[in-house]
Amino acid sequence: MWRCSGCQREFAKVQQAHYCSATPETIDAYIAAKAEAVQPYLIAVRDVLRSALPQAKERIAWQMPTFYKTKNIIHFAAFNKHLGLYPGAEAIVHFAEKLTEYKTSKGAVQFPYSKDFPLALIAEMAKWCEATGNHH
Numbered sequence: 676m677w678r679c680s681g682c683q684r685e686f687a688k689v690q691q692a693h694y695c696s697a698t699p700e701t702i703d704a705y706i707a708a709k710a711e712a713v714q715p716y717l718i719a720v721r722d723v724l725r726s727a728l729p730q731a732k733e734r735i736a737w738q739m740p741t742f743y744k745t746k747n748i749i750h751f752a753a754f755n756k757h758l759g760l761y762p763g764a765e766a767i768v769h770f771a772e773k774l775t776e777y778k779t780s781k782g783a784v785q786f787p788y789s790k791d792f793p794l795a796l797i798a799e800m801a802k803w804c805e806a807t808g809n810h811h
Contacts, residue, residue: 727798757785
């Protein structure tokens with residue numbers, strides 16, 4: 676077992692990635708708590724999602740900024756080297772050809788800070804998730 680020196684939680688994996696601070700209550704608080712270098716990426720993604728999903732509301736769900744209506748549509752989160760976008764498994768399959776240069780998993784895609792962010796693609800994915808009901 677490994678114990679985080681910050682939050683004192685125990686994990687099976689040494690240096691287990693986790694969020695050890697109290698969960699922020701708003702997206703503004705989430706962004707403010709992140710490293711200054713990644714805040715512009717978070718703001719840009721939030722802005723594009725606000726524009727793409729004008730009827731959606733914002734909240735923190737699963738400790739991540741989330742856009743939702745009756746249920747979650749899409750999440751995003753900051754990590755050390757990338758921003759994670761969580762549109763759900765169906766979106767990853769649907770947009771697979773446009774995501775070939777990024778690391779993906781069942782319901783997520785990683786956008787490295789070292790590359791230009793595909794904001795138009797992020798907006799397209801968000802609109803697709805909302806329109807199809809394939810929410811995360």
